[in-house]
Amino acid sequence: MLNNIELPEPLVSVVIPTYNRPEYLKQAIASAVNQRFKNIEIIVCDNCSDVNPQPIVEAFQDERIRFCRNSHNIGMVANIINGIIIARGKYVASLHDDDMWEPDFLAKLVPPLEANSDLALAFCDHYVIKADGQIDDKLTQECSETWKRANLAAGIHQPFYKIAIENMSVATANAAVIRKDVVDWKAFPLEVGGFYDLYINYLCSRSGLGAYYTPEKLTRYREHELTDTLTDNAQINIRKAKNHIFCYEQFMQDTRLQELHPHFQQRLIEANQYLGMSLLKAGQPELARPHFLYVWQNKKLSVRAIAALLLSFIYSLLSNTFIGVKGYVTAERKATSG
Structure with missing residues (x-):
């Protein structure tokens, strides 16, 4: 009933x-x-x-x-x-x-x-x-x-x-x-x-x-x-990569999901490499470098990532050299104009 x-x-x-x-x-x-x-x-x-x-x-x-x-x-x-x-x-x-x-x-x-x-x-x-x-x-x-x-x-x-x-x-x-x-x-x-x-x-x-x-x-x-998943924008890609890293870092801390930790680690490697690439494209080599080093430390650095890591150092060196030369030229102009 x-x-x-x-x-x-x-x-x-x-x-x-x-x-x-x-x-x-x-x-x-x-x-x-x-x-x-x-x-x-x-x-x-x-x-x-x-x-x-x-x-x-x-x-x-x-x-x-x-x-x-x-x-x-x-x-x-x-x-x-x-x-x-x-x-x-x-x-x-x-x-x-x-x-x-x-x-x-x-x-x-x-x-x-x-x-x-x-x-x-x-x-x-x-x-x-x-x-x-x-x-x-x-x-x-x-x-x-x-x-x-x-x-x-x-x-x-x-x-x-x-x-x-x-x-x-x-x-x-x-x-x-x-x-x-x-x-x-x-x-x-x-x-x-x-x-x-x-x-x-x-x-x-x-x-x-x-x-x-x-x-x-x-x-x-x-x-x-207008679909967010189809967007190709440097700042948006940087934000997405950071969001991704946050998620998988949280997952890695959960001992109940030990079985999936190798997957989480691989995803962290991929996200760090992607973030490094995105930051490098955005002209931020110093911020990109730690993410390439993370991939390097986990022994998963691809040829492309190795090139990007080296480029981040070269980019910084050239930028600093340019700034130094620019500063020197500016100082010389001020001295001679006085």
Whole structure:
């Protein structure tokens, strides 16, 4: 008799961070509003966009939507985490303002979590779409293969830290539902930057809890000219490398993940080499040198990195020589003009 009683749906908080993407934002909100799973709150967190998107949000006339606008840009990660902190749901799900969900995204991912309290999250595969919303079949397949979801078995994986951290198969930024109390969101480190989703994977998996996976593509991830992952900017690349190093240094300190330490070490080597290269390109050889030396000390220095390390010394030598000559010439001019 009790088996026929339908329990009320748990509240799921959908957090949509947004910044200067009004047209895409409409589509993201619409995909959340149109979920078959109805017991949701939608928190739109605007990071001080140039044009206030509040009219876009209010146009939906849906009482489940809450709108928050920062008085100034607080950064992408803080904007997302703040939205999660104020969330009232048992579960939270992030949806970027340029992505979309299929109508049954929540309906497919929430039930496994309700059925098993040992699960930290549930996740799915996803499509890759172009700026105009059309599905890119080639990129979609490449994405599934790159992040090792193409052959990942459906169902429960416990523990799942290898899947989450090493393979990075879990796209918590747009394709996962997380049990909110698994993470201490108020202590979340902002130093992770754009790798906040990787760090969430770490926090959810480190305790040995499980994850549920469905190979169904229930999310549409959009790649376009404003996508952060496509940006090739020196200062942004430097920041990303520093964020990456912070993450893996934290992971290396976790004795529970000893099995993955060789992977973390390799990633640290790669990130330090990348940061060194980026700093060198930005004309900062002194700052680049310690990162090449780190790679050297770990005996993984490539021919390219060795050349870059030598270049950092040559660059400094030439710069100092130029400055010295310039100073001498200036002094001579002052002396002769007197």
